[in-house]
Amino acid sequence: QKExxxxxxxxxxxxxxxxxxNCTYSDRGSQSFFWYRQYSGKSPELIMSxxxxxxxxxxxxxxxxxxxxxxxxxxxxxxxxxxxxxxLCAGIWGYQKVTFGTGTKLQVIP
Amino acid sequence: xxxxxxxxxxxxxxxxxxxxxKCYPIPRHDTVYWYxxxxxxDPQFLISFYEKMQSxxxxxxxxxxxxxxxDYHSELNxxxxxxxxxxxxxxxxxxxxGEGVSTEAFFGQGTRLTVV
Numbered sequence: 496q497k498e499x500x501x502x503x504x505x506x507x508x509x510x511x512x513x514x515x516x517n518c519t520y521s522d523r524g525s526q527s528f529f530w531y532r533q534y535s536g537k538s539p540e541l542i543m544s545x546x547x548x549x550x551x552x553x554x555x556x557x558x559x560x561x562x563x564x565x566x567x568x569x570x571x572x573x574x575x576x577x578x579x580x581x582x583l584c585a586g587i588w589g590y591q592k593v594t595f596g597t598g599t600k601l602q603v604i605p
Numbered sequence: 606x607x608x609x610x611x612x613x614x615x616x617x618x619x620x621x622x623x624x625x626x627k628c629y630p631i632p633r634h635d636t637v638y639w640y641x642x643x644x645x646x647d648p649q650f651l652i653s654f655y656e657k658m659q660s661x662x663x664x665x666x667x668x669x670x671x672x673x674x675x676d677y678h679s680e681l682n683x684x685x686x687x688x689x690x691x692x693x694x695x696x697x698x699x700x701x702x703g704e705g706v707s708t709e710a711f712f713g714q715g716t717r718l719t720v721v
Contacts, residue, residue: 529709538695538712539648583647585710593638593697593710597647 498522501584501596509604514571516599518584521565525586528560528567533581533598543569574603607632609698609713617719618686626681626716630698636660637679638710639671640695648695654679655701686720693717 498521508514516530527546531539543558545551545567551558557570567586571578584596610629618624630637636655640648641664650663654673665671668686673679683690694717697710 527709531712536693538693538715539697541709541711544709587699587710593699594650595647 499584499586499594499596501582501599503597503599505600505602507602507604508574510574510576512574514574514578514601514603516569516571516582516584516601518567518569518596519565520567520586522586522588523562523565525588527587528558529585529587529593530556530558530567530569531583531585531595532578533583535581539583571601574601576603576605579603609696609711611694611696611713611716613716614714615717615719617721619721620686620688622686622720624683624686624718626683626694626696626718628679628681628696628698628713630677630679630696631700631711634698634700634711635677636699636701636710637673637677638697638699639665639679639681640697642693642695642715644692651681683718688720691718691720 501518530543532542533539545558545560555572559568579602581598581600583598585593612627638653639651642648651665652671653661657673668684671681693715695715697712699710700708
């Protein structure tokens with residue numbers, strides 16, 4: 496069983512602050528990790544993918560992968576109220592299922 | 606860009622009826638995943654297909670079956686529906702790039718199934 500674990504939150508940050516979301520996984524075999532954002536009642540939306548160790552930046556989002564320590568993180572800079580959602584960390588092992596963490600609920604307070 | 610298409614978007618069925626959900630993956634994607642998500646829960650993996658063959662199986666009830674067709678679209682068949690089957694059902698697709706590596710999985714808008 497490949498497990499992906501997240502702190503379920505909720506994580507509350509003031510508008511304009513940096514939100515830090517963390518995820519750990521138990522199987523070293525994955526080469527692909529993703530962060531999805533999901534608004535209530537909507538489908539998960541891919542916001543970041545990361546395949547190699549280090550940082551990957553896209554606008555206000557930065558994903559970090561550390562395969563040795565088996566964790567993935569997502570930083571959201573200049574957080575906006577519209578960023579309030581549940582963030583799902585996910586990994587793919589081979590061509591099997593996308594395994595999700597339980598999600599972290601983020602609340603950005605105006 | 607083309608996305609994952611699911612149909613229908615909403616479906617209301619009575620207990621013990623049958624439902625069929627359809628998923629059309631992104632063109633050239635060869636892998637399809639099905640997920641069930643209840644209120645306030647994370648998506649639960651049901652089943653996946655790679656190149657029209659079942660590649661992995663999760664918590665899919667025996668009352669459910671699925672397949673991937675030659676045009677890569679997939680159908681989830683649900684029989685003897687129960688009230689507890691009411692949920693959002695998501696389909697996602699990805700492309701297997703070889704050596705056990707897949708591209709990102711993109712999700713469809715989902716089908717909201719209500720069993721009454």
